[in-house]
Amino acid sequence: MSDYLIVGGGVIGMMMARELSTAGADVTLVDRRGCAEESSWAGGGIVSPLYPWRYKDPITALATWSQSSYVLLAQELLEETGYDPELRQKGMFMVSVEDADDARRWAAKHHRPLTTVDADFLYQKEPHLKENLGEALWMPEVASIRNPRLGRSLRQSLVGRDNVTVLEHQPLESLIIEGEQVKGIKTHKGEIRADKTIIAAGSWSGELVKPLGLNVPVEPVRGQMMIFKAPQGLVNRVVLMDGRYVIPRNDGRVLIGSTMEHTGFVKETTEDARASLYETAINIVPALADHPIEHHWAGLRPGSPEGVPFIGAVPGYENLYMNAGHFRNGLVLAPASTRLLADQLLGRTPIIDPAAYALSGRVTSG
Structure with a gap:
C-alpha cells in the first residue's frame, strides 16, 4: 500500500x-x-x-512562484529523461489592450516586469504581425513550454x-x-x-x-485550438490580441487559441470554431494564410x-x-x-x- x-x-x-x-x-x-x-x-x-x-491575488501568488521555477524544472527534466520540454524564454506581447493602465498598476504592485513599447519595437521583434498596430504591452520574462x-x-x-x-x-x-x-x-x-x-x-x-x-x-470548459505548420522565424514570441494568442514552437509551428465554450463534457471540434480560429490567426499573422493547418483539437479546462x-x-x-x-x-x-x-x-x-x-x-x- x-x-x-x-x-x-x-x-x-x-x-x-x-x-x-x-x-x-x-x-x-x-x-x-x-x-x-x-x-x-x-x-x-x-x-x-x-x-x-x-x-485575483491568489492566482498571481501561485503564478509568480511557478514562473521562476520552470527554468530549473525544465533543465532537471531534460537531464533526467533526455526529453526536452522546450521552454522558450522569449517574452509575450499584448496588443490592443484597453485596460493598459490597470496592467501597469498591477505590475508595479507585484514587481512584475511589464513595459509599454512602441510599434517600432514591436515590429523589430515580430515583423510578420499585421500592419498598423500601435503600442503594445511587453512582458520580457514570460516563457512558453511545449506541453x-x-x-x-x-x-x-x-x-x-x-x-x-x-x-x-x-x-x-x-x-x-x-x-x-x-x-x-x-x-x-x-x-x-x-x-x-x-x-x-x-x-x-x-x-x-x-x-x-x-x-x-469544478466544471469543464471546452477550448479549441489549431496549429499551423510554418517555417522557423515566422513568429518568435507569444502574441496576445483581443483575447486570443499565437504561440511559436522551436520547429516553427504556430499555435492559435482558444475558444471558451460551456458544453459540458463534450470535447468534439466544430467547424465554426475552426473558421473563427483561422480568421484570428491570419488577422494576427497574415502570412499564416500561406501555410497549412496541421491539426485542430479540443480540450476541457477545469473551470472554477x-x-x-x-x-x-x-x-x-x-x-x-x-x-x-x-x-x-x-x-x-x-x-x-x-x-x-x-x-x-x-x-x-x-x-x-x-x-x-x-x-x-x-x-x-x-
Whole structure:
C-alpha cells in the first residue's frame, strides 16, 4: 500500500507525484487514460495567465512562484529523461489592450516586469504581425513550454523512480470509503489502497467526490485550438490580441487559441470554431494564410469560481485531498500548486499562505 494515491495523471498529478516521491514517499499515480492526454496535452503552454492583472491575488501568488521555477524544472527534466520540454524564454506581447493602465498598476504592485513599447519595437521583434498596430504591452520574462513534451518528460521522470507506480487506462469506478476515511479507489482491475488519496483529475474532479455528498464547483470548459505548420522565424514570441494568442514552437509551428465554450463534457471540434480560429490567426499573422493547418483539437479546462484552484484537505475526510480547478492556468500554476499541497502533506512550511485555496467554506454539501 502506497503512502499516497494520486487520481489524475495530468501535469498537476505528475508534478504532485514527483514532489512527494522526491521527499521519499511511495506514490501510486492512476489515470483514466494515458498520462497528460487531456487538458495538459491540449493547452497552449504559455507560462503566464492571459492578461494577468485581471486575476485575483491568489492566482498571481501561485503564478509568480511557478514562473521562476520552470527554468530549473525544465533543465532537471531534460537531464533526467533526455526529453526536452522546450521552454522558450522569449517574452509575450499584448496588443490592443484597453485596460493598459490597470496592467501597469498591477505590475508595479507585484514587481512584475511589464513595459509599454512602441510599434517600432514591436515590429523589430515580430515583423510578420499585421500592419498598423500601435503600442503594445511587453512582458520580457514570460516563457512558453511545449506541453505535450512536458507531459512526456514528467511521465518518464516518474516511471524511472523505484517509489512511484504509474497505472494508466484505469478509470475510477468508486472511492473506497470506510467510516470517514477514504482508503483508496476501485477500478475495473481491482482495489488500489493508500494512506492518503489526492484528487487531481482536472475537469472530472468535482464528479469524483459527489458520492461523498460534496459539491465542488469544478466544471469543464471546452477550448479549441489549431496549429499551423510554418517555417522557423515566422513568429518568435507569444502574441496576445483581443483575447486570443499565437504561440511559436522551436520547429516553427504556430499555435492559435482558444475558444471558451460551456458544453459540458463534450470535447468534439466544430467547424465554426475552426473558421473563427483561422480568421484570428491570419488577422494576427497574415502570412499564416500561406501555410497549412496541421491539426485542430479540443480540450476541457477545469473551470472554477474566479479561476482560484482548490488545494488542500477535503472537508470531512482526514485523508482525502484535492488539487484541481485551475481553469485556464493549470500548467502556469502547476509547480506552485503541487509544492503547496506537498508542503501541507509533509508538514513543511508552505511556500505561500494556503488559506485562499482551501476547500472549507468554498465547498457545499448535499
